[in-house]
Amino acid sequence: GQNIDQPTEMTATEGAIVQINCTYQTSGFNGLFWYQQHAGEAPTFLSYNVLDGLEEKGRFSSFLSRSKGYSYLLLKELQMKDSASYLCAVMDSNYQLIWGAGTKLIIKP
Amino acid sequence: GAVVSQHPSWVICKSGTSVKIECRSLDFQATTMFWYRQFPKQSLMLMATSNEGSKATYEQGVEKDKFLINHASLTLSTLTVTSAHPEDSSFYICSASTGDTEAFFGQGTRLTVV
Numbered sequence: 001g002q003n004i005d006q007p008t009e010m011t012a013t014e015g016a017i018v019q020i021n022c023t024y025q026t027s028g029f030n031g032l033f034w035y036q037q038h039a040g041e042a043p044t045f046l047s048y049n050v051l052d053g054l055e056e057k058g059r060f061s062s063f064l065s066r067s068k069g070y071s072y073l074l075l076k077e078l079q080m081k082d083s084a085s086y087l088c089a090v091m092d093s094n095y096q097l098i099w100g101a102g103t104k105l106i107i108k109p
Numbered sequence: 110g111a112v113v114s115q116h117p118s119w120v121i122c123k124s125g126t127s128v129k130i131e132c133r134s135l136d137f138q139a140t141t142m143f144w145y146r147q148f149p150k151q152s153l154m155l156m157a158t159s160n161e162g163s164k165a166t167y168e169q170g171v172e173k174d175k176f177l178i179n180h181a182s183l184t185l186s187t188l189t190v191t192s193a194h195p196e197d198s199s200f201y202i203c204s205a206s207t208g209d210t211e212a213f214f215g216q217g218t219r220l221t222v223v
Binding site for chain 2: 033035041042043044045087091097099
C-alpha cells in the first residue's frame with residue numbers, strides 16, 4: 001500500500017531551527033510537496049522536490065532523497081506565525097497526491 | 110504562482126438542501142481538478158479527480174450520486190453536495206493541475222449543514 005509518515009506534533013522555540021521529516025512508500029513518484037496549513041484554512045504551497053537534493057526558498061528549505069524515500073522541511077529563524085500544520089504529499093505514478101497526516105508545529109516564545 | 114479561486118468560502122445550509130461549490134483556475138488551464146474534504150484534525154482526503162470533459166473518478170467510499178462533480182471547462186469545476194446532512198459538514202478544498210506536476214489549491218469552503 002501507499003504510505004506517508006511524518007511526526008504528529010513538534011515544538012520549537014522562536015528564532016530557532018526545526019526539521020520536519022517525511023518518509024514515503026508510494027507506487028511511483030512524480031514529486032514531493034510540502035504545504036503549510038493554518039487552522040481553518042486551505043493548505044498553502046511551500047515547496048516541490050522531484051530531484052534529489054536541497055531546495056532553498058527564504059527561511060524554508062526542502063530536501064529529498066528518492067533512494068531513501070525521505071524528505072525533510074527545514075524552517076529557520078522561526079516566527080510565531082510559523083505555528084501551523086505542515087503537510088507532506090507525494091504525487092504517485094497516476095499523478096494523484098498521497099497525503100501525510102500532517103505535523104502540527106508549535107512555536108514557543 | 111497560479112491562482113485557484115474557490116467559492117463560496119463558507120456556507121450554511123439546511124438539511125436536505127443542495128450546495129454547489131465552484132473552483133476556478135484564474136490564470137491557467139486546469140486539465141485536472143481534485144476535490145478533497147478535511148475533517149477537523151485530520152488529513153486531507155481525496156474525494157474525486159476530474160478531467161475536463163469527462164466523468165469524475167471517485168475514490169472508494171465516496172458516493173458519486175451525492176457529490177456531483179462537473180468539469181465542463183478547463184477553468185471551472187463544480188462540486189454539488191446533494192441533499193446535504195449534518196454529517197456532510199466539513200472543509201472542502203479543490204486543487205487544479207495544469208498537467209505538469211504542481212497542483213494549486215483553492216481557499217477551501219467550510220460547509221455547515223444545520
